[in-house]
Amino acid sequence: MNILDKIVKDKRVEVALRKKVIPIKQLENSVLFDRKTVSLAKNLRNSNTGIIAEHKRRSPSKSIINNSLNVQDVAKGYENAGVCGMSVLTDAKYFGGSLDDLLLVRASCNLPLLRKEFIIDNYQILEAKAYGADVILLIAAILTKEDIKEFSEFAKNLQLDVLLEVHNEEELNKSIMPSIDMLGVNNRNLKTFEVSLDISKALSKIIPDEFVKVSESGISSIEAIKELQPYGYQGFLIGENFMKTDNPGESARNFINDLER
Numbered sequence: 001m002n003i004l005d006k007i008v009k010d011k012r013v014e015v016a017l018r019k020k021v022i023p024i025k026q027l028e029n030s031v032l033f034d035r036k037t038v039s040l041a042k043n044l045r046n047s048n049t050g051i052i053a054e055h056k057r058r059s060p061s062k063s064i065i066n067n068s069l070n071v072q073d074v075a076k077g078y079e080n081a082g083v084c085g086m087s088v089l090t091d092a093k094y095f096g097g098s099l100d101d102l103l104l105v106r107a108s109c110n111l112p113l114l115r116k117e118f119i120i121d122n123y124q125i126l127e128a129k130a131y132g133a134d135v136i137l138l139i140a141a142i143l144t145k146e147d148i149k150e151f152s153e154f155a156k157n158l159q160l161d162v163l164l165e166v167h168n169e170e171e172l173n174k175s176i177m178p179s180i181d182m183l184g185v186n187n188r189n190l191k192t193f194e195v196s197l198d199i200s201k202a203l204s205k206i207i208p209d210e211f212v213k214v215s216e217s218g219i220s221s222i223e224a225i226k227e228l229q230p231y232g233y234q235g236f237l238i239g240e241n242f243m244k245t246d247n248p249g250e251s252a253r254n255f256i257n258d259l260e261r
């Protein structure tokens with residue numbers, strides 16, 4: 001079984017348990033649930049840098065990236081750096097994240113927040129809203145066209161933005177629908193961990209103009225961004241390149257300063 005199938009299998013068990021511990025009504029009654037959300041898509045359209053900075057402690061491809069940081073400091077640092085939004089990994093088993101990370105980040109900054117999660121159930125979208133997210137990620141590789149329609153419409157009804165992630169043409173073709181705000185091209189194959197910016201370049205040509213294009217993973221230089229901008233990319237999701245340093249906020253600030261020069 002490939003790693004992605006394993007993650008999804010574990011996720012189904014996890015979500016079934018979560019539902020028993022915290023009923024839907026409780027999520028809907030939580031303080032953050034009725035909050036006004038902020039749009040990442042709008043921020044990206046109005047930016048000429050478009051950096052979405054991620055909080056990621058570890059990953060199946062790299063094991064430990066950074067285990068010694070305070071998630072609230074990271075959030076404040078990213079906000080001060082002038083990023084357009086922040087992505088917070090909430091998967092515990094493979095990425096060392098949690099919904100509590102998301103909650104702490106929500107309490108520390110006003111950035112649009114992406115819940116970075118393997119979403120397979122509407123319940124996780126309610127959790128995203130209740131713990132402070134503004135945006136959800138949907139991964140085409142683990143969803144059917146019907147799932148994508150159901151989950152994205154459910155998210156839109158909760159005033160959440162939807163970032164749909166693809167890795168090839170077939171995934172892209174089943175994902176194009178009006179309830180999607182942003183199309184993310186993952187440069188990393190989640191089954192083999194191979195990374196190549198060529199994926200973003202190739203797929204950009206068949207992404208319709210109404211979607212904000214986001215390039216995800218393996219971005220570690222200004223040059224990479226300059227290379228991708230002519231292909232129409234307005235968003236760049238960066239995790240490891242910032243998280244591997246002692247001060248991700250400062251790294252992001254230097255990166256953005258260089259980019260604006």
Ligand SMILES: O=P(O)(O)OC[C@@H](O)[C@@H](O)c1c[nH]c2ccccc12
Binds near residue numbers: 186218238239
């Ligand atoms: O750390 P990187 O290479 O900059 O990548 C960040 C982000 O794109 C990556 O964490 C990611 C993209 N899609 C995902 C789906 C699930 C988990 C993680 C991801």
